[in-house]
Amino acid sequence: MGGYLLRRGVVGLALAFCAVFLTYCLTALTFDPLAALRSRTPPVPPSVIAAKSAELHLDQPVPQRFLTWFLAVVHGDLGRTNSGTAIDAEILDRIGVSLRLFVLGSAIGILLGILVGVLGATRQYRFSDHVGTLVSFVLLSTPVFLSATLLKYAAIELNQAVGHNVLLFTGEYEPTVSGGFWPHAVDRLQHLVLPTLSIAAAQIALYSRYQRNAMLDVLGSDFLRTAAAKGLTRNQAIRRHGLRVAVLPIVTMLVFSSGLMIVGGVITESVFTWNGMGRWLIDGIATQDTTIVTTVTLFVAVVVLLCGTVSDLLYAALDPRVREVR
Amino acid sequence: MSLLDVSELTVSFGPDEAVRGIGFTIGPGEVLGLVGESGSGKSVTAQAMLGLLPARSRCTGSVRFRDRELLGLPERELARLRGDRISMIFQDPTSALTPVLRIGDQVAEAVRIHRPRLGARAAEQRAVELLELVGIPDAARRANAFPHEFSGGMRQRVLIAMAIANDPDLIIADEPTTALDVTVQAQVLEVLRTAREVTGAAILLITHDLGVVAGMADRVAVMREGQIAENASVTDLFDAPSSPYTAELLAAVPRVDDPLKIRGELPQAPDVLRVHGLTRHYPLTTGALWRRRTGTVHAVDGVDLTVRAGETLALVGESGCGKSSTLTDILELRAPMGGSIEVLGQDVSTLDSRRRRALRRDLQVVFQDPYGSLDPRMTVGEILAEPLRVHGFGRAHIGRRVPELLDLVGLRGDHAQRFPAEFSGGQRQRVAIARALACEPKLLLLDEPVSALDVSVRAGVLNLLRELQIRLGLSTVFVAHDLAVVRNIADRVAVMHLGRIVECGPVAEVFAHPAHPYTRALLSAVPIPDPVRERARTRIVLAGDPPSPATPPTGCRFRTRCFVFEVLDDEQRGACIRTDPDRRSPDGMIDHDVACHHAETGYLSGGSRR
Numbered sequence A: 001m002g003g004y005l006l007r008r009g010v011v012g013l014a015l016a017f018c019a020v021f022l023t024y025c026l027t028a029l030t031f032d033p034l035a036a037l038r039s040r041t042p043p044v045p046p047s048v049i050a051a052k053s054a055e056l057h058l059d060q061p062v063p064q065r066f067l068t069w070f071l072a073v074v075h076g077d078l079g080r081t082n083s084g085t086a087i088d089a090e091i092l093d094r095i096g097v098s099l100r101l102f103v104l105g106s107a108i109g110i111l112l113g114i115l116v117g118v119l120g121a122t123r124q125y126r127f128s129d130h131v132g133t134l135v136s137f138v139l140l141s142t143p144v145f146l147s148a149t150l151l152k153y154a155a156i157e158l159n160q161a162v163g164h165n166v167l168l169f170t171g172e173y174e175p176t177v178s179g180g181f182w183p184h185a186v187d188r189l190q191h192l193v194l195p196t197l198s199i200a201a202a203q204i205a206l207y208s209r210y211q212r213n214a215m216l217d218v219l220g221s222d223f224l225r226t227a228a229a230k231g232l233t234r235n236q237a238i239r240r241h242g243l244r245v246a247v248l249p250i251v252t253m254l255v256f257s258s259g260l261m262i263v264g265g266v267i268t269e270s271v272f273t274w275n276g277m278g279r280w281l282i283d284g285i286a287t288q289d290t291t292i293v294t295t296v297t298l299f300v301a302v303v304v305l306l307c308g309t310v311s312d313l314l315y316a317a318l319d320p321r322v323r324e325v326r
Numbered sequence B: 001m002s003l004l005d006v007s008e009l010t011v012s013f014g015p016d017e018a019v020r021g022i023g024f025t026i027g028p029g030e031v032l033g034l035v036g037e038s039g040s041g042k043s044v045t046a047q048a049m050l051g052l053l054p055a056r057s058r059c060t061g062s063v064r065f066r067d068r069e070l071l072g073l074p075e076r077e078l079a080r081l082r083g084d085r086i087s088m089i090f091q092d093p094t095s096a097l098t099p100v101l102r103i104g105d106q107v108a109e110a111v112r113i114h115r116p117r118l119g120a121r122a123a124e125q126r127a128v129e130l131l132e133l134v135g136i137p138d139a140a141r142r143a144n145a146f147p148h149e150f151s152g153g154m155r156q157r158v159l160i161a162m163a164i165a166n167d168p169d170l171i172i173a174d175e176p177t178t179a180l181d182v183t184v185q186a187q188v189l190e191v192l193r194t195a196r197e198v199t200g201a202a203i204l205l206i207t208h209d210l211g212v213v214a215g216m217a218d219r220v221a222v223m224r225e226g227q228i229a230e231n232a233s234v235t236d237l238f239d240a241p242s243s244p245y246t247a248e249l250l251a252a253v254p255r256v257d258d259p260l261k262i263r264g265e266l267p268q269a270p271d272v273l274r275v276h277g278l279t280r281h282y283p284l285t286t287g288a289l290w291r292r293r294t295g296t297v298h299a300v301d302g303v304d305l306t307v308r309a310g311e312t313l314a315l316v317g318e319s320g321c322g323k324s325s326t327l328t329d330i331l332e333l334r335a336p337m338g339g340s341i342e343v344l345g346q347d348v349s350t351l352d353s354r355r356r357r358a359l360r361r362d363l364q365v366v367f368q369d370p371y372g373s374l375d376p377r378m379t380v381g382e383i384l385a386e387p388l389r390v391h392g393f394g395r396a397h398i399g400r401r402v403p404e405l406l407d408l409v410g411l412r413g414d415h416a417q418r419f420p421a422e423f424s425g426g427q428r429q430r431v432a433i434a435r436a437l438a439c440e441p442k443l444l445l446l447d448e449p450v451s452a453l454d455v456s457v458r459a460g461v462l463n464l465l466r467e468l469q470i471r472l473g474l475s476t477v478f479v480a481h482d483l484a485v486v487r488n489i490a491d492r493v494a495v496m497h498l499g500r501i502v503e504c505g506p507v508a509e510v511f512a513h514p515a516h517p518y519t520r521a522l523l524s525a526v527p528i529p530d531p532v533r534e535r536a537r538t539r540i541v542l543a544g545d546p547p548s549p550a551t552p553p554t555g556c557r558f559r560t561r562c563f564v565f566e567v568l569d570d571e572q573r574g575a576c577i578r579t580d581p582d583r584r585s586p587d588g589m590i591d592h593d594v595a596c597h598h599a600e601t602g603y604l605s606g607g608s609r610r
């Protein structure tokens, strides 16, 4: 196992390097960080522009800039944004914000997705199954910016109906909240509900579709029939034999859905003005900032690779057939 | 009083009736054979009795077990009976066990579900006892294994262990040996006999193999299209079948004890295929995620074969012994991994691409699965025209040739406009044969061409092949695992075991005087559809599983299962352990060679055991 993880780590790092290298080069070649400066009125003197250009090393060739940045990263210095803030100063907070969304969204997505999928399969073609199918297709085909915005409007309606602000949709917390632990916790929760829902909705829809199919396969399987022939009732057979096998395909989905989730995260964070990695990416593009965009890419690469490893390990733990003989 | 009384049982799926008003009874301790071709409703009947059918099925009539009506019983009460008083064994052992749970736990569950008060430890202990009873070696340790670590035969033993866990009154076995090799089938039937002795249970034995029924059943019910065509005692059924359908079935079954349809001496003819020392190894890799080579599968390991013009050579052996790998290597027409292949006098390793293409035309193949091998979007006419077009024949020739081909394989000219989906399995196999014959090949390779077909259809296709042999003077290599089929179609037979040919000779010779212990075991394992002869036979039941081709034993590869080896003295055994015997003709055998150090000794003729 150790050897396997090591090899996996090496290849993962190589892949992450490629992703980062390509992103850096592409953005460095296409971004024009001085555009904002040049279009100012009254015009900024050329000497200032030249100074800024030198400060951002724009006068050097791209490979050299990449190398400088990369070596600094290896030594633990993630560099600065165009405006001069250190990446190090912001990144941990932002990762925390994004991971909170990501972990909660996955957990809710997976659990509810499995539940909905299993129920759909055991009630195939009944009314509840049709409803589930319909809802998940609608959710899957709605872009996140639309569903997030709709959620926002729904929350406004709700708040008006109730008469005070139950669900909040700007930022992660209200700086004005005072008091002890509980008021803060409630405030955080009020902010958390909508973005989490927005990001989990597509996950639930996706997982439930897969889970429904996997479960249908299992429901028609020989081993479930064997379990019934042994004297288990249908529900016992599904619980003790079916579920274990039916969740296997979901585990491999973890990697794919992590990509989807990050895209959803970018938009969700922007709609709800959460200062996470996703919103940073948008900011970075807006300010034509190579360092920010590359940093976010590095983060995404690491998350996807970690998800891949976790899903492999989980699979091996759940399915004796792939456990390696060591 | 009867144990089980089925009457007027009808099962429908929507508008289709799969079972139409059947009735039969089973007495305590009785073995009832339920035979019929696939789709005749055998499995549906069995599952209907236990309420195992999907919810959209509808059952009417009556199934009384010990005077209690089972149809319409609430699920809880049915579940209480299932696995306790009535248990069931299914056809496909590979998928019948839950892949992620340990064998021992699955057997223990069968015990505990009906005796919740029995502790976990006691149930585990009982599971190990049961596994021992059905012949799992080293049961206490193997109980911790997962299903994929067991061979098909071993898994079927596990299923039998679960079926007898609670001393049932009735065991329903649905084609319990159909998915297994003959030698393994013999073992599993033996276990089923033991199970019956231990529990005294009655058995409903569902099968399409009349030989199995002849050996096991007291009474036989023949099913056809959802109805019972005949129900009689086993002797009456085989002696004097009262229904014409039964008679037809019995006549259609090829038997290993049939009189030979010898074509007479074949004239001395040149060799069309010469294979020498053919070797094909596959890397063995582990890890689903990170493939890593951990060994070598010796799929084909030094195979020598010759096929003379106009002759049919059968290649027989258990699944996984390397038959198909051998065929594929020949088909490739490229230098093999090891050894040499000579087709129609040309060494394939020396071919350039033009000559290889020309040779392709002379070498054609028919595969086992008539469903997978025909493109469903092409009409039969297009399917037959394709090889002709590829090899450059003109429109006029193709237009003439297609109806000719259809006629040759017993189909009608107007079948050319239809799609494969409109044909039955047997008809599709005829189309596949016609396609192979389109360019008038000189050598035809047949990979289990009738294994997927039902008995009556199989007889038709075999007759067709035999007719083509004579009419076209075809040379064929016929891969099969069914010795009865081989006896009916081949001139010579080569018996393959673990990547090697262990015996080769004329069919008459090999079947009458099998000289290799493995050939003898194979022949003895084939059940004969005749209750008197079948029950009077002494049978060689091999011990254990075939060894893995990744770790073949040293010396003779059959020695771990060889019953002759067992009775040899140490010095004689030494030869078996040290050297892999070469093929040679023992004294007095002409054109018949064997790879066994002790083929001449008296052990072979004398020592057969039950």
Ligand SMILES: Nc1ncnc2c1ncn2[C@@H]1O[C@H](COP(=O)(O)OP(=O)(O)O)[C@@H](O)[C@H]1O
Pocket (backbone or CB within 6 Å): B013, B018, B036, B037, B038, B039, B040, B041, B042, B043, B044, B045, B054
């Ligand atoms: N679950 C099912 N749904 C619809 N039709 C079925 C189902 N199971 C079996 N059948 C049909 O019932 C008939 C009898 O099948 P089966 O009992 O499996 O035959 P056998 O066991 O004799 O080969 C076939 O026509 C088959 O297609």
Ligand code: SF4
Pocket (backbone or CB within 6 Å): B516, B517, B518, B556, B557, B558, B559, B562, B563, B564, B565, B576, B581, B595, B596, B597, B598, B599
């Ligand atoms: S060589 Fe020995 S082990 Fe091999 S088949 Fe002959 S007697 Fe058996």
Ligand SMILES: [Mg+2]
Pocket (backbone or CB within 6 Å): B039, B042, B043, B174, B175
């Ligand atoms: Mg069946």
